[in-house]
Amino acid sequence: MASGKYDEKSLPHHGLHLHKNTQLLYGAEKAVGKGVEFMKNVRHKMDITFDQRAPSIVIEIPQYYNGYDDILKRGGKIRCITVITKENLQYCEKLVKTVTELRHLDGLKGGIAINETEYMATTVLQEAQPLTEVIYSNVDEVVAQGQFIFDTLWKNATPAQKKIKELKEGIKSYETRLITESSDYLIETEFERVVRNSSEIDVCTSIDGLRINKNHLIESITNALTNERINTHKRIRILVEITRDNLEIVKELLDLGIQIRHIKDISSIDYTVTNSDLIIAVKRTEKNAPSDSILYSNDPSYLDHFANVFEELWKSGKDPERVIKSLEEETELSFIETIDDPEESVKLVRTLISSAKYEILAILPNFNSFLRQVESGMMEFMKYVSLSKKNVNIRILIVEETDNEIQHQILTIFDKFNGKIPSSSNSDEIPLEFKFKGIENFKLKILNSKLFSEIGFLIVDKNKSLIIESKNIPSIDMIESIGLSSYSNSRRISKSYASIFEALWNQAELYDKLKLQDRLQKEFINIAAHELRNPVQSLLGYSDILINTTGNIENYSKFIVTINQSTKRLARLIDKVLNVTQLENELLILNKEYFSLEKLVEEIVREYNNNIHLLNKNQLEIRYEPRPIDCNHTNSENRRNFGHVFADRTRIIQVIANILENAVEFTDRGTITLRLNENRSTHEILLTISDSGRGIDPEILPNLFTKFVSKSRKGTGLGLYISKKIIETHEGKIWAENCYDGNNKIEGSKFTLTLPSTDN
Known part of the structure; x- marks a missing residue:
């Protein structure tokens, strides 16, 4: 018969170098011999498991019985697990006296044995017959794994004496x-x-x-x-x-x-x-x-x-x-269940929220209903769900005609959740959308509406919905305020309720946008009035002087310069308003041509630097940094093929000028740097304009390219909006971001725009 060896290595053991190996032994002679050798190597303990056929082998085969006896005489311990049955009861009674401790466990097959350094296993056992097939290993990992298996079985096994008593006396325990x-x-x-x-x-x-x-x-x-x-x-x-x-x-x-x-x-x-x-x-x-x-x-x-x-x-x-x-057939096995127990309704709310996989939508019919959610701990529970299930988006809508006091109360509640009490703020700046600090997937919004309702909605994953009757009572106890509830797993019904929610949510967002737009428009009117008033007053004043002046007109050249500058300011404002009208009505006509964007940028930078002294910005430098040379191409080829676009040259100049004007205004000293690069995988030219100025106010950064958004002392808030529309009309993109130093302090801003490149 043959034996196989695997994972062979040599490690020190008792001063000798023993091979670490795993063997598969066939034949009774080799199997019994290895078993006897295994028992001789036991120093302190042997753990062994075998099925119901093995007790007879241990008792009847002298090599095994004597091996067990020899271990005990040397002071070793033997723990044994087997299957005790009526058929092997006589052998198990003897085995109890042969080993240190015997336990019973149903379902064992084959057997394993472990001593301090070795592992043996067999799958073939015959009653009162020697082993004929054995797996042997002294590899440390195999021994450790075998020991773990034995210890797990040992914990769940029953003492042998108890099982033997049951079998002998016919007692069912x-x-x-x-x-x-x-x-x-x-x-x-x-x-x-x-x-x-x-x-x-x-x-x-x-x-x-x-x-x-x-x-x-x-x-x-x-x-x-x-x-x-x-x-x-x-x-x-x-x-x-x-x-x-x-x-x-x-x-x-x-x-x-x-x-x-x-x-x-x-x-x-x-x-x-x-x-x-x-x-x-x-x-x-x-x-x-x-x-x-x-x-x-x-x-x-x-x-x-x-x-x-x-x-x-x-x-x-x-x-x-x-x-x-x-x-x-992808049809719904739907049901609708009426619940008249408020406590059951509350339990169901928690169950549905816990079961959500991707979305929870809720409509609260009034502000008191929101207070009840807070008082009952439901808001805290939903916050916990949003933190533990990052992929579940939670949106809650409060439907009520609100005033500043209610909005302040909601803001106060949310700030308490976020660990701070809010300071007094201007009523115009109170948000209608609230978020927990650091939790992006949980939003609460107010729908400022006269819509009257005493019904609350809960829609989970658009396939389960719960409609709750809310009693119009002053109590903030949730149980007292709940009437009948209707629960359904109908996907169609749930989707319908979800559509109602989305419509109301969109209405709330539209209200927010209109409110913001109204505020921005008022600011624009004030700015535009100022922008118009100053140059008009200059034009009227200086033109009156010129009209009533006799003598050499050269003495009044400064008046003429002021009139010229004021006229240009008016012209620019009129151009911006006309541009906005054309862009919003899709009437903008582009006169496209092939040209080098790199040469255009160089010209713009040169012109700005020539006139920078007129802006009282003597400590400010505007520069263009050429693109690094591509080592895979010759210098002339690299420069010749780089930066060509098919675009409206005048409009691109307008966009770059808008960005540069902002950069110059907010940068008193330092550098404004223009860089060109290309993305060959997307066939795009990228232009970045970076400055070392005060950066972009974080409050307006998300809406920077929206009409009327500006923190400038004299801007109208139209320039960047027009720039974005022009770039998008060219099938490009534009965005802005702040730059930060190592202490997370703003140290300038960076604008990036892209245009499709061309090889011509």
């Missing part, structure tokens, strides 16, 4: 025990034993529980139904919520002749109950992981309780064929 650190093997063993020994099996499981345990369940049931020695008329029933996720598993079980009924929102506890056994999956970690622990009991009080619960659920279960047909 009841026990309830927690099988911890359970493995797939142990779960499979328990399932197989329960199925084999029971004629009626009831399984109540969640969707995930069915997915996780289905392999054990199907294999055990298949073996039971196909084994001629097993009763083929077993009644097996399974309660589960049938969904698209477990549809194929359910159909597979139905094909085996198993009875299944559909029940919604089933308990998260997975259990199997028979006339003699109860197995409960106590805890589960990851989605596809097996149960961490199993609670086993054969106590009649537990069995009766879970059997009665199962029967009640089974009566209310639905026919699986109808559910499967609905799922396959």
Whole structure:
């Protein structure tokens, strides 16, 4: 017979170099010899497991019996686990006296043995016959793994004396025990034993529980139904919520002749109950992981309780064929349930919120309803959900005609959640949308409306909805304020309610935008009036002087310059207003041509530097940094093919000038740098304009390219809006950002625009 070696290496042991290896030994002579050698190597302890056939081997085969005896005489200890049955009872009674401690565990197959440095295992055991096939290893990792397996089985095994007494006296003892650190093997063993020994099996499981345990369940049931020695008329029933996720598993079980009924929102506890056994999956970690622990009991009080619960659920279960047909045809098996108990409604609210996978939408009919959510802890609970489920977006809408006082109260509540009390603020700046600090997926918005409603909505994932009647009472107790509730899992109904929510949410956002637009427009009118008044006054004043002046007009050249500058300011303002009108009505006509953007930028920079002294910016430098030379091309080729665009030259000058004007205004000293680059993968030319000035006010940064948005002392807030429209008309993009130093302090801004490149 042959032996094989794997993972061979050499490590020191008792002053010698022993090979670390794994062997597969065939034949009784080699197997028994290795077993005897294994027992001689035991120094302090040997742990061993074997099935119901092995006790006779230990007692009847001298090599093994003497080996056990020799270990004990040397002061060693032997822990042994086996399957104690009526057939091997006489051997087990002797084995109790032969080893240090013996325990019983159902379902063991083959055997393993571990000493301090070695591991042995066999899958072939014959009563009162020597071993004929053995796996041997002294690899440290294999030994450690074998020890872990033994310790797990040992914790869940029963003392031998108790099992022997039961068998001898015919006493049925009841026990309830927690099988911890359970493995797939142990779960499979328990399932197989329960199925084999029971004629009626009831399984109540969640969707995930069915997915996780289905392999054990199907294999055990298949073996039971196909084994001629097993009763083929077993009644097996399974309660589960049938969904698209477990549809194929359910159909597979139905094909085996198993009875299944559909029940919604089933308990998260997975259990199997028979006339003699109860197995409960106590805890589960990851989605596809097996149960961490199993609670086993054969106590009649537990069995009766879970059997009665199962029967009640089974009566209310639905026919699986109808559910499967609905799922396959993508139609809804819908229901509407009326709930008249306010406490049940509140529990259902929490359950629905906890079950959300991607979205929670809620409408509160008035401000008092919001206060009740806060008082009851529901807002805190939703905050917890939003933190623990980052992919779930939560939006709450309060529908009420609000005033500044109500808005201040909501702001105060949110700031308390965020850990600070708000300071007094201008009423015009009070937001109508609120967020928790650091939580982007939870928003609350006020719909400032006269719409009267006493109905609250909760829509989860657009497939479950709960409508709650809100009593119009001053009490902030949630239970007292709730009337009837209507719960439905209809996707169509839930989508309809979600559409209503979206319409109201959009209305609230539109109100916010109109309010912001109104404020910005008022600011624009003030700025525009100022912009018009100053140059007009200059024009009128100086023109009056010139009209009434006699003599040499050269003495009044400064008046003429002022008139010229004021006229240009008016012309620019008129141009901007005309540009906005053209852009918004899509009347802008582009006169495109091929030109070098790089040469254009160089010309603009040169012109600005020539006139920078007129702006009283003597400590400011504007410069263009040429693109680094591409080593893969010659210098002339690189420069010739770079930066060419097909665009309206005048409009591009207008955009660059707008950005430069802003940069110059907000940068008193330092550098404004223009850089050109290209993105060959997207065929785009990128122009960046960076400055070392005060940066962009964070308050206006999100709306920087919107009409009338400006922090300038003299700007109209139209320049960047026009620039964005021009670039987008050229199929390009434009954006802005602040630059920060190492201390997260703003040290300038950077504008970037892109244009499609061309090889011409």
